[in-house]
Amino acid sequence: MSSDQRTVSRLSSTLVPELARFQVELGAYVPDHLISGVTDELRDRPGFQLVAAAREDEGLAILAGAYTAGTRGVMLMQSSGFGLCLNAIASLLLPYQIPVPMIVGLRGGIGEFNVAQLAGGQSVAPVCASLGIPYAAPASFEILSAILPGMLKTCFSTGRPVCVGIQRSLAA
Amino acid sequence: MSERGEETNTYGSLLAAVVDEIADPLLVPNLGTNTAALMARYPTLPALHLWGGMGLTHSLGLGVALARPERTVVVLDGDGSLLMGLGGVATIGVLRPPNLLHVVLDNAAWGNTGGQPTHTASGVRLEDVAAACAYPVAVRAGGPAEFVEALRRYVAEPRCTMVVAPLPYGDPGPAPRGPEPVLIKRDFLAECLRNPRA
Ligand SMILES: [Mg+2]
Numbered sequence: 001m002s003s004d005q006r007t008v009s010r011l012s013s014t015l016v017p018e019l020a021r022f023q024v025e026l027g028a029y030v031p032d033h034l035i036s037g038v039t040d041e042l043r044d045r046p047g048f049q050l051v052a053a054a055r056e057d058e059g060l061a062i063l064a065g066a067y068t069a070g071t072r073g074v075m076l077m078q079s080s081g082f083g084l085c086l087n088a089i090a091s092l093l094l095p096y097q098i099p100v101p102m103i104v105g106l107r108g109g110i111g112e113f114n115v116a117q118l119a120g121g122q123s124v125a126p127v128c129a130s131l132g133i134p135y136a137a138p139a140s141f142e143i144l145s146a147i148l149p150g151m152l153k154t155c156f157s158t159g160r161p162v163c164v165g166i167q168r169s170l171a172a
Numbered sequence: 173m174s175e176r177g178e179e180t181n182t183y184g185s186l187l188a189a190v191v192d193e194i195a196d197p198l199l200v201p202n203l204g205t206n207t208a209a210l211m212a213r214y215p216t217l218p219a220l221h222l223w224g225g226m227g228l229t230h231s232l233g234l235g236v237a238l239a240r241p242e243r244t245v246v247v248l249d250g251d252g253s254l255l256m257g258l259g260g261v262a263t264i265g266v267l268r269p270p271n272l273l274h275v276v277l278d279n280a281a282w283g284n285t286g287g288q289p290t291h292t293a294s295g296v297r298l299e300d301v302a303a304a305c306a307y308p309v310a311v312r313a314g315g316p317a318e319f320v321e322a323l324r325r326y327v328a329e330p331r332c333t334m335v336v337a338p339l340p341y342g343d344p345g346p347a348p349r350g351p352e353p354v355l356i357k358r359d360f361l362a363e364c365l366r367n368p369r370a
Contacts, residue, residue, distance in 0.1 A: 026235075026238065026239070049238065051238070051263070051267065052263070052266070053231075053259075053260075053263055054259025054260060054262050054263050055257075055259045055260070057227075057228065058228065058231045058257060058259055058260045058263060059231075060228075061225060061228035061231035061232045061235065061260070062231050062232070062234050062235040062238070062263070063235060064225075064228075064232055064235060065200070065220070065231065065232035065233060065234060065235025065236040065237075065238075065239070066235035066236065066238055066239040067235075067239075067361075068220055068232075068235075068236065068357050068360050068361050068364070069198070069235070069236040069239035069240045069360075069361070069364040070239055070240070070361060070364050070365050071235075071238070071239035073235075087224075087225075087226055087227070087228075088225065088228060090224075091223075091224025091225055091226065092222075092224050092225040092228065092232075095223065095224055095353040095354070096224075096353040096354060096356070096357045097353075097354045097357065098357065159354075
C-alpha cells in the first residue's frame with residue numbers, strides 16, 4: 001500500500017515521532033501483524049532504513065553492528081521471535097552495552113487462541129526481568145505515550161536494551 | 173597443499189593478505205579463534221573483537237557496513253558460526269552492500285570446543301549458499317595465492333563478496349587477554365566516528 005492510501009495507525013503515530021526524536025535512523029524487523037502499521041510507516045519514512053531480517057536475533061545483531069558504527073536502531077518483532085533472541089541479548093547487547101529498543105507485539109495474552117503462543121508470550125516479561133532489561137506493556141495509548149520517552153532515554157543513556165510489549169488492544 | 177598445488181591457507185597468510193590488500197578496513201572477527209588470531213597478530217587494527225554473538229558475526233558486519241557505507245567492512249567469519257546463521261546470509265544477499273567483504277575461515281571444525289567436525293567437513297559449500305542467496309560474488313580460495321587474487325578482484329570492483337578460505341584445523345593458541353567488550357565497542361565506535369560521513 002502506498003503511504004497516501006494508508007491511514008497512519010495510532011500506534012505508529014505514537015511510536016515513530018518519539019523514535020525520530022531519539023535519532024533512531026535504522027530499523028530491523030520480522031513481521032508481526034499487531035505492529036505492522038509501524039513497520040509500514042517506517043519503511044516509507046524519508047531518512048530511515050528498514051531492514052527485513054530472516055530471524056529476530058539476526059535483526060538485533062544488525063542493529064548492534066550499526067550502533068557500534070554510529071547509527072541508532074530499533075527492533076520490531078513478535079513475542080514468538082523474542083524467544084530466539086536470548087543469545088544476542090545475553091552475549092552481545094548486554095556485555096558490549098549496546099542500546100536497542102525492542103518493540104514486541106505480544107501474543108499469548110487474554111483472547112489468544114493458539115496454545116503454541118501462550119508460554120512464549122507469557123515469558124517476555126520474566127525473561128526481561130531476569131536479564132535486567134526494563135520492560136513495560138502499557139495498557140493504553142496514554143500510558144504508552146507517557147512511558148516511551150523515559151524508556152528510550154534509559155535505553156540510550158545506560159547502553160542497554162529495553163522492551164516495550166504491545167498488547168492486542170493497542171494494535172488497531 | 174591445495175588442488176592447484178599451492179601452499180595451504182593459514183591464519184597468518186589469510187590475515188596478512190587482508191591487511192596488505194584492503195585499505196583501512198573495519199574488521200569484524202568471529203568469536204574465539206578468529207578474534208584470538210587477529211588480536212595476537214594485529215592488536216591495534218580497528219576491529220569489533222567478539223567474545224559472544226555466536227552465529228551473528230556476519231549480521232553484525234552487515235550492520236556496520238550499512239552504517240558506514242564509505243568504509244570497507246571485512247567480516248572474518250567461521251564456518252560453525254556461519255552455519256548457525258544461514259538466514260543472515262539471505263539477508264545480506266537481499267541488501268548486497270558493496271562495502272561488505274565476507275571472508276569465511278573454514279576449518280571444517282568447531283574451533284572453540286575441541287575441533288569437532290562442522291557440516292562443511294561433510295561437503296556443505298558455504299560459497300554455494302552465498303551464491304544461491306544472490307551475493308554478487310561468492311568464491312572459494314583454496315590457497316594463499318587464490319585468496320590474494322580474490323581480494324584484488326574485490327578491490328578492483330567492490331561488490332558484496334564472500335570468499336571461503338579452507339584451512340586446516342589447528343588450535344591458534346590461547347587468546348591474548350584483550351580489553352573488555354565495552355572498551356572494544358568504545359574504541360571501534362571512536363574509529364567509525366573519526367571521519368564523519370560526507
Ligand atoms: Mg570453524
